[in-house]
Amino acid sequence: MVEERRILYEHLDVPDINTFDVFRQYDGYTRFEKAITEYQPDDIAKMVMDSGLKGRGGAGFSTGLKWSFVPRDIKPCYLCCNADESEPGTFSNRYVLEKNPHLLIEGILICCYAMGIETTYVYIRGEFTLGKKMLDAAIKEAYEKGYLGKDIRGTGLNIDIYTHPGAGAYICGEETGLIESLEGKRGQPRNKPPFPAVEGVFGKPTVVQNVETLCNLPFIVGNGVEWYTQMGPTYADTRANPPTPDPNTGTKLYCISGDVNEPGVYELDLGLTCSELIEVAGGLRGEEVKAVIPGGSSAPILTHYELDTRLDFTSLTLAKSMLGSGGIIVMNETRNIVDCLLNIMKFYAHESCGQCTPCRWGTPWVRDIVQRIADGDGRKSTMTRPKFGVAENGRWGDTGETEEIYEDLDLLESVANNIANVDTMTWNTICVFGIAVSWPAVSYLRKFRPEFEAAIREGKLVTLPVAEATVPPEENYAYQQRFIPKEFADL
Amino acid sequence: MSDELIQIETPFAFNEENQREFDALIGRYPVKEAAMLPTLHLAQRQAGYITPAVMKYVAEQLEVSVMKVKDVVTFYPMFFEEPVGEYVIRVCHTLPCALRDCKGVLDHLKTKLDTDVAAETNLAKGTTPDGKFTLMKVECLASCDVAPVIMVNDDLHKNLTPEKIDEIIDNL
Numbered sequence: 025m026v027e028e029r030r031i032l033y034e035h036l037d038v039p040d041i042n043t044f045d046v047f048r049q050y051d052g053y054t055r056f057e058k059a060i061t062e063y064q065p066d067d068i069a070k071m072v073m074d075s076g077l078k079g080r081g082g083a084g085f086s087t088g089l090k091w092s093f094v095p096r097d098i099k100p101c102y103l104c105c106n107a108d109e110s111e112p113g114t115f116s117n118r119y120v121l122e123k124n125p126h127l128l129i130e131g132i133l134i135c136c137y138a139m140g141i142e143t144t145y146v147y148i149r150g151e152f153t154l155g156k157k158m159l160d161a162a163i164k165e166a167y168e169k170g171y172l173g174k175d176i177r178g179t180g181l182n183i184d185i186y187t188h189p190g191a192g193a194y195i196c197g198e199e200t201g202l203i204e205s206l207e208g209k210r211g212q213p214r215n216k217p218p219f220p221a222v223e224g225v226f227g228k229p230t231v232v233q234n235v236e237t238l239c240n241l242p243f244i245v246g247n248g249v250e251w252y253t254q255m256g257p258t259y260a261d262t263r264a265n266p267p268t269p270d271p272n273t274g275t276k277l278y279c280i281s282g283d284v285n286e287p288g289v290y291e292l293d294l295g296l297t298c299s300e301l302i303e304v305a306g307g308l309r310g311e312e313v314k315a316v317i318p319g320g321s322s323a324p325i326l327t328h329y330e331l332d333t334r335l336d337f338t339s340l341t342l343a344k345s346m347l348g349s350g351g352i353i354v355m356n357e358t359r360n361i362v363d364c365l366l367n368i369m370k371f372y373a374h375e376s377c378g379q380c381t382p383c384r385w386g387t388p389w390v391r392d393i394v395q396r397i398a399d400g401d402g403r404k405s406t407m408t409r410p411k412f413g414v415a416e417n418g419r420w421g422d423t424g425e426t427e428e429i430y431e432d433l434d435l436l437e438s439v440a441n442n443i444a445n446v447d448t449m450t451w452n453t454i455c456v457f458g459i460a461v462s463w464p465a466v467s468y469l470r471k472f473r474p475e476f477e478a479a480i481r482e483g484k485l486v487t488l489p490v491a492e493a494t495v496p497p498e499e500n501y502a503y504q505q506r507f508i509p510k511e512f513a514d515l
Numbered sequence: 516m517s518d519e520l521i522q523i524e525t526p527f528a529f530n531e532e533n534q535r536e537f538d539a540l541i542g543r544y545p546v547k548e549a550a551m552l553p554t555l556h557l558a559q560r561q562a563g564y565i566t567p568a569v570m571k572y573v574a575e576q577l578e579v580s581v582m583k584v585k586d587v588v589t590f591y592p593m594f595f596e597e598p599v600g601e602y603v604i605r606v607c608h609t610l611p612c613a614l615r616d617c618k619g620v621l622d623h624l625k626t627k628l629d630t631d632v633a634a635e636t637n638l639a640k641g642t643t644p645d646g647k648f649t650l651m652k653v654e655c656l657a658s659c660d661v662a663p664v665i666m667v668n669d670d671l672h673k674n675l676t677p678e679k680i681d682e683i684i685d686n687l
């Protein structure tokens with residue numbers, strides 16, 4: 025069995041690790057001291073680039089690369105730490121804030137030193153009252169001990185950290201939504217470009233980074249790049265010529281919930297498979313895995329055929345899904361996929377910020393179609409049409425058979441694909457929330473179509489046995505690489 | 516003019532403690548408007564909910580128009596424009612909690628408190644007549660590992676069962 029490797033979470037359960045003195049006993053702030061005494065800011069930025077660290081908040085964008093886009097001559101530059109954590113199925117940041125807030129502060133200090141940043145805002149979701157309290161207390165202590173404020177440890181560095189509470193809107197986790205919200209407005213995402221790295225909060229260059237991403241920094245500086253890159257796989261990206269290395273280095277705080285015996289956060293090297301993770305989390309609760317959501321509710325679903333998919337950024341992108349925030353939700357054979365999709369679509373319909381027409385109207389529309397199907401009122405035509413699929417010549421085309429027309433399923437796919445097209449990876453919206461809506465909608469439908477059809481045919485929700493409910497990979501282009509996905513560039 | 520349209524409002528102002536906290540807040544941002552969310556949280560804690568008088572006061576403090584404050588208040592689910600109960604009970608009903616029977620939790624609370632679930636635009640619907648509780652559904656509270664969960668005001672309660680819920684409510 026795969027062993028947990030606790031790095032970020034190593035001292036999480038040490039009593040009073042949230043206090044400066046205990047944190048200090050466990051190497052606290054020594055990595056920051058090492059950074060300021062042994063390295064120049066540019067060295068740190070280079071180390072982060074070389075470490076291959078990818079953002080843990082959702083987009084999986086290379087942190088070092090993001091930093092390199094920040095113009096060094098425009099000051100002030102801001103750091104926004106994204107502690108909004110609202111993606112359903114994700115709960116790793118909460119524990120850092122509540123139990124080990126000094127680790128986050130140390131990460132922030134290292135980032136600030138590397139980027140020449142003097143002001144950091146930690147945007148904490150409004151419901152995290154305990155997390156905010158703990159972080160506020162830790163920040164206060166760090167000021168008292170001279171690790172924050174003016175002229176830190178006599179180096180001339182000035183760094184301030186402020187916490188900023190959200191107020192219950194999921195979309196404020198999107199980086200430009202977060203920036204708008206921080207400026208005291210509605211959290212409606214901005215058009216990009218300009219990217220926050222160039223023009224972010226208060227019109228200044230801004231680095232937006234997830235809590236977990238920042239917590240990796242002390243360990244990269246403390247133990248070195250070589251140590252860090254040993255963890256997790258590095259692939260060769262053969263789309264480039266010559267192939268470029270595609271690192272998935274480090275550990276990930278996998279959050280696993282749903283039908284497993286021991287749900288929780290497990291810190292493991294990137295790149296273990298889905299079934300291995302279920303094993304680590306105490307095994308499945310139930311008889312059979314029906315489906316797994318690999319990266320928060322926005323990620324396309326995986327079927328039991330895909331349990332050997334490795335849970336890292338690259339492998340999941342190639343499987344036409346994503347690691348996202350690392351929130352893994354497992355469903356067993358008793359679950360109805362239509363019902364699950366309905367739950368998720370209610371979430372998105374509630375959380376759309378309402379700026380773009382396709383998202384504002386399309387998302388409730390998708391929800392209503394799924395609701396109709398779940399209520400047993402799904403629409404089906406009496407006519408048939410030629411069936412498309414993998415034809416005799418092995419290519420996609422007319423199979424020579426006919427199929428029944430389920431109008432509502434066609435409509436569902438069409439509406440979802442018009443918010444954001446999951447095949448071409450193009451979106452008709454300002455932010456990628458659009459994709460977060462159509463990805464689950466289309467993938468659940470394509471991969472578990474029999475269950476949707478059964479609900480319409482029978483006029484009620486029918487939970488089929490796993491084998492019957494799932495479309496096998498060879499028959500379905502949902503699994504196949506029809507297009508090479510454009511990088512999910514949400515920088 | 517009909518009677519409903521005439522609103523008699525008690526004016527609002529921060530008490531001493533909140534004024535001090537507000538003064539500290541405002542220095543954190545290069546523009547005053549940025550203190551909007553923390554200021555509204557403070558005001559809501561003091562006033563119970565965001566009345567037109569609160570909006571007017573916040574607008575004056577932050578030197579923005581009242582419309583701008585209203586704009587923000589209507590966007591965020593955590594700001595209430597109607598009175599709520601002394602205890603606001605938030606029941607998570609997103610997928611991971613749904614897989615652990617959050618519906619049972621909600622139903623149990625509905626019967627126990629003998630109230631419906633509040634709608635975002637109609638909080639009175641989920642508020643008990645004695646003004647003690649407001650029951651509402653919320654999205655994922657980032658505690659799916661200990662699902663099903665509820666929040667009672669600022670406190671999170673995990674791994675709920677009917678017995679646990681009874682205990683929590685009875686101890687309030």
Ligand SMILES: Cc1cc2nc3c(=O)[nH]c(=O)nc-3n(C[C@H](O)[C@H](O)[C@H](O)COP(=O)(O)O)c2cc1C
Pocket residue numbers: 078079080081082083084085087106107108109110111194195196197198199200232233234235237238455456457460514515
């Ligand atoms: C709809 C939406 C919601 C998001 N929610 C979060 C969130 O709750 N927490 C987070 O860290 N990132 C979230 N992100 C990703 C951020 O936009 C951004 O990519 C991230 O904070 C960058 O930090 P990282 O590079 O360290 O991951 C969200 C993105 C989208 C499109």
Ligand code: SF4
Pocket residue numbers: 195212213375376377378379380381383384453454455456457458
């Ligand atoms: S896609 Fe949706 S959430 Fe994103 S900006 Fe448009 S309306 Fe808002």
Ligand code: FES
Pocket residue numbers: 112113114607608609610611612613654655656657658659662664
């Ligand atoms: S779904 Fe309830 S806490 Fe995440």
